[in-house]
Amino acid sequence: MNGSPVLSVRDLAVTLPGRNGPVHAVRGLSFDVGPGEALAVVGESGAGKSVTARTVLGMAPFGARISGSATVGGQEVVGASAAGLRALRGRRATLIPQDALAVLSPVHTVGAQIAAALRSVRRTGRAQARREAVAALGRVGIPDPERAARRYPHEFSGGMRQRAVIAMATAGEPDLVFADEPTTALDPVTREHVLDLLQEMRERTGAALVLITHDPAGAGARTDRMLVMYAGRHVESGPSAEVLGAPRAPYTAGLLASLPERAPSATGPLPVIPGAPPVPGRPPAGCAFEPRCPLASDPCRSDPPDPAPVPGARDRLVSCHRRADVPEPPSALFADAAPGREPAGA
């Protein structure tokens, strides 16, 4: 990593009020994002990835109890005042929603909407905000931004609308951008397009990117590093290509093997991780993946594993008591999901 991190998360824990008692959404999470770096945060529903992003942006759900530390550009977010958080959002760190139609208003011009977004994050005169909105449209590669600013969202193509949303979110020239992928899969062509636009945005502005996703494929090729989460905890992190190419935690191995485009064999049943993710609010005492893990042994049941370096690999951490016993290839752990043995209830 070059320079001091734009985002530094230390031992972050977020507990949310739930219908059946408190939900431990994030537990003891630490990671850094360097200037201009792209990090993919990969996890399934309930992994805590979106809660992490929202907490760091000062947008934690109502009633959340937060401990630990998260600093953006050196400024502490945990415990910061509402005014402090407002100053941070949009200027230093911002969130790009991925559903362009849901965030653009149909009754205002694109330029007016970006100018309004700008004025909400800093004191700027109307004319100045207007000029900056045009510049922001230009930065995301919209041709003739002067004219585009005077148009309405419905006059834009789908791709242009996505660019406009990115322009709106990055108008304040933040150092750190979060992009949260919707849970329901976007169609792959649209998804590729959004990922391309984010990449372009990064190249133009030098902003760091945190891409929150439930699908590691595709995200990995566009990010420098990857953090895999499960049940609110760190599972594995490191350079994206290495995590995807040689996963070292049983969960990552199973997740990757179950993707149809990566399955070891082209026919026959897909490898399956047996069982289902833990019920939020009732995390097991030990490793959260223990009930589903083919390598689980005694220590896994009592102690949650902490992140530890992988011998011989730079910048890689794995949270697993048995990281030394993961076979080669790791997908072999889940390869024997024959039809008769299809795990119930997954």
Next chain:
Amino acid sequence: MPPMPTHPAPLLEARGITVRRPGRGRRAAPVTAVDGCSFTVRAGETLALVGASGSGKSSTAEAVLMLRRPDSGSVLFEGRDITDLSAEGMRALRPAMQPVFQDPFGALSPRMRVRDAIAEPIKVHKRWDPETGPDEVDSLLGRVGLAPELGGALPSDLSGGQCQRVGIARALALRPRLLVLDEPVSALDPSVRAGVVNLLTRLQEEQGLGYLFISHDFALVRRIAHRVAVLDAGRIVEEGPTAEVCRDPGHYRTRELLAASGLLAQRAGTAGAADAAGAADGALRGAR
């Protein structure tokens, strides 16, 4: 994927179906969502309809299920034209062709326990026998890989994958011959998605069901479908055996979709507009 059946009669046949929808905005002209599509699905066979959002996939599904009557063209089920069937005739036919939708939670009533949710379609179609019904529900639970204890659970107690299994059990309860699966796994987390995919394959093998499988994901389709039809702007732009289409895609839309699913290493098609260029570049970089 079960082996392709040799020559059974077509279960479902769409002949030049067209569906128009009102356009967006007050004075907008109607949009042709499905534009003269023809295809067949045989027993024991999966035909995948693949396309990007807005290509007309879901409108096609609605049309073959007669949830929305096509504006022109006809739909045949087991050789019989059902396009102009009366409401009563359609009700009699419904059990044979069952839908499974994308949103597994939305399809279930939040207050209904799993066991009742599976019994419901049987009761609605007046096929419920108090003697054998409960056993039937148990056997359906088993067939979709749900533990019997889950019969008493509410949807809020279930994971997405478990909910979708309940959805599939409900569809199977009426002993259908055709399932119309509209993005059945795209709302599921990857680690549970594979299990549901395997379940669908196994059920087809065991029961010779015909599947019309709607998807935007070629990686999945490649594993599950015998044949594939690629939709673009309401038209079928390419059709053929899945393996062949994946190996040698003829249309740029097919290449674009293959590339986006990480199945094509080359640059996809010749790109004109900036957007298309972006997508094609993505294909290149996204290749794994």
